[in-house]
Amino acid sequence: MKNACSKKNAPNPLQQKVYNILNPFEEFKTFQFHKMEIPLDQIVQSTEVVMDQIRLGYERLLEEEAKELVWMVQYNTIIKAYEVAEKYIKEIDYSAEDIEDFCFALESPHKIPYLIPGPAGIYISALCNYAKEEEIVLKLSELKTEINLIGFRLPKGKRLMVEGDTGDFTGIGLEGGELEVEGNAKNWTGAGMRSGKILVKKNIGLHTGEWMMGGEIYVGGRVRGLGNIVEGKVYERDKLVYPGKVRYPNPYY
Amino acid sequence: MxxxxxxxxxxxxxxxxxxxxxxxxxxxxxxxxxxxxxxxxxxxxxxxxxxxxxxxxxxxxxxxxxxxxxxxxxxxxxxxxxxxxxxxxxxxxxxxxxxxxxxxxxxxxxxxxxxxxxxxxxxxxxxxxxxxxxxxxxxxxxxxxxxxxxxxxxxxxxxxxxxxxxxxxxxxxxxxxxxxxxxxxxxxxxxxxxxxxxxxxxxxxxxxxxxxxxxxxxxxxxxxxxxxxxxxxxxxxxxxxxxxxxxxxxxxxxxxxxxxxxxxxxxxxxxxxxxxxxxSLDLDTDASAFARMLLAELSFCDRYGQKRVVENCEEGCHYTGYLCRQIKNCASNRLPTSIKLFSQGLAWLLGDSEIDIEHVKAVMPFTLSHRVQWKDEVLSQKERAKRDDPFQIFLAKEAVKTVSQRYREQSDHLKDALAVGSKIFQGESLEPLEGDHPIYTEIKKDIRHRRNH
The missing domain is CATH 3.40.50.300 (P-loop containing nucleotide triphosphate hydrolases)
Known part of the structure; x- marks a missing residue:
């Protein structure tokens, strides 16, 4: 028994060896190291964190407003979607570059599985409206899909420039902001806008300025058709086309 | 004075x-x-x-x-x-x-x-x-x-x-x-x-x-x-x-x-x-890290594990820019002993409370020059350089200057890598830091050895 006890208490020579292992870095035992990151790593890392938040907001918007991936453009659906988008965006600290990155991410299925142009446009508009920057440039000329509803409710003091074409409902409900599209804009541009300025460098579609309450629309190319305008001005190649004789009566109205 | x-x-x-x-x-x-x-x-x-x-x-x-x-x-x-x-x-x-x-x-x-x-x-x-x-x-x-x-x-x-x-x-x-x-x-x-x-x-x-x-x-x-x-x-x-x-x-x-x-x-x-x-005088962290960096360059060989006077390293090695490419032999264990001994002496004489990088840099060429065997191409390249020192001491001073420059560029990272090494030896679960210098490979070798125990 005595022998067994003494054997039990004897230090395990192998264990001792591990504990006594020489530390060749002993001098640095108390040195406080900090994880070194090169600036690019930090930028990439912080951008990814922000992008994740933005993506999450968009996915929640789809979950709430585009169940079964169908979204109908109606006055109340737009308002509702915008409110949902606002709710998520207010919690994110992002910059104008992040909005542009999000636009590109929309076309990468591994980043964002579903691109539904309506909610996407509402979400981008909300991002632009709540961005810190007063002037935002979105380089969308490489995008294969035209985003609808860009510039929705763009407030006074904001200037949004879009390089490339935009889809339907561009700049609707504009609230004093300045929207500039380098390419073409489709139908219902400036519908319901209250004030501000829309400049489309190339052509514009049908129903331009539908229920427009104020502001100005400048078109560098051709206006395919004007909508029922309440108040405001529309220029085609520097020539005032509204108020004035409506050259293109709306065949669908 | x-x-x-x-x-x-x-x-x-x-x-x-x-x-x-x-x-x-x-x-x-x-x-x-x-x-x-x-x-x-x-x-x-x-x-x-x-x-x-x-x-x-x-x-x-x-x-x-x-x-x-x-x-x-x-x-x-x-x-x-x-x-x-x-x-x-x-x-x-x-x-x-x-x-x-x-x-x-x-x-x-x-x-x-x-x-x-x-x-x-x-x-x-x-x-x-x-x-x-x-x-x-x-x-x-x-x-x-x-x-x-x-x-x-x-x-x-x-x-x-x-x-x-x-x-x-x-x-x-x-x-x-x-x-x-x-x-x-x-x-x-x-x-x-x-x-x-x-x-x-x-x-x-x-x-x-x-x-x-x-x-x-x-x-x-x-x-x-x-x-x-x-x-x-x-x-x-x-x-x-x-x-x-x-x-x-x-x-x-x-x-x-x-x-x-x-x-x-x-x-x-x-x-x-x-x-x-x-x-009683110890090396501060900079002096220690710098000495380790130099020793790594004087002993490291990516292909053969360490420098050996009988082996000539090949062209196209990743570590071509370091001293290991320019020398034939491996630094002996007496080199760090001499560096520490004379740095200690100098630090004491100057009344400093610890050995800093300046002490190490001052004595290093004199501890190094007789121990390094330079490759013939290095000797012929630098033989006619303008200098005040005898050729061997001149080459050693140049080498210390070069490593010192490298150390300045990555001292923080190297000290972090050594500190991480120490933490791993104390049992912490960390990954060794990466870096483009033989010393980082040496640190990883030591850590691998520790983990295998």
């Missing part, structure tokens, strides 16, 4: 005493120009490093043209740092020549006792003295150089199954540049020297002054004490018993020097105290 020295005086009296010896030699005995700058102060490398050799129990190889004071500088240092009259130092010197024998260097049989059938050894003054000077060591044939390897390295002198061990000793060897009568110093002997230094031409004007002054050798002589010391050295008592007797005479000579010359040589207890103080 003198703000720092004033600070030193307040901090510790020994630094002042040693600097006074430096100044005395510089002003009266060994005329030369300052050739290195440490922390903004100019120094003469031959006097400074010889003094540190004496204080740290080191080994120094002094090279230079004939007649430029290689041996004399060592003699003056030995005399003032160990309180020996010059006559005794001269009588204990060993000179390198082809006919040199073990009997003349280490000891011989006691012939009187041998006649009576007893075996005893009469030790030479050289083997018994704590200060050892080998004059013109490269005139010793290569086969005979091996004879003094152990004595040079450990202070153990062995003859006829008897041995004396020098507890305290320093060694100076002088070597001329290659001429008809010189031999190559064998690598194991060269590696045993902590530092190499050149005794340089002082310039035409100082040289002219040396020519005019006579009798400077004699100011450190004292025939009576020399005779007394010889008597002790020749006495038949055990070596250990001779030491206190020699110290007594040395102390008397020291007092004589202080009275006549105004400079106070170092007593045995002074030297012991100084060494204790030096040993």
């Amino acid at each position: 003198n703000d720092r020295k004033v600070l030193v005086v307040e901090k510790n009296g020994y630094q002042k005493q040693v600097m006074a010896i430096y100044q005395f030699i510089s002003d009266h005995l060994y005329f030369n120009r300052p050739d290195i700058e440490i922390k903004g102060e100019p120094y003469n490398s031959a006097i400074l490093l010889s003094l540190l050799t004496g204080l740290t129990k080191g080994k120094e190889l002094i090279i230079g043209e004939p007649g430029l004071g290689k041996t004399t500088s060592a003699e003056f240092i030995c005399s003032l740092a160990y309180q020996f009259p010059l006559g005794v130092i001269w009588g204990s010197e060993v000179s390198g020549h082809p006919e040199q024998t073990e009997e003349k260097i280490i000891g011989r049989p006691d012939l009187g006792k041998l006649n009576r059938g007893e075996e005893d050894v009469v030790w030479t003054n050289f083997s018994q003295m704590p200060v050892k000077i080998v004059d013109e060591i490269n005139r010793l044939p290569e086969t005979k150089q091996s004879m003094i390897l152990d004595g040079v390295d450990r202070g153990n002198w062995e003859y006829l199954n008897e041995m004396i061990i020098n507890d305290e000793y320093c060694l100076f060897a002088t070597a001329n540049y290659q001429d008809g009568g010189t031999n190559t110093l064998i690598a194991p002997l060269v590696d045993r020297f902590d530092v190499i230094v050149e005794s340089r031409y002082p310039g035409a004007n100082l040289s002219f002054l040396i020519g005019k002054s006579h009798g400077k050798d004699h100011i450190l002589r004292h025939p009576k004490y020399e005779k007394d010391l010889y008597r002790v050295l020749k006495s038949k008592i055990a070596h250990q018993k001779k030491i206190p007797k020699m110290e007594e005479i040395c102390n008397a000579f020291g007092e004589y020097v202080q009275e006549t010359l105004g400079v106070k040589p170092l007593k045995r207890e002074d030297r012991d105290r100084i060494r204790t103080e030096m040993e």
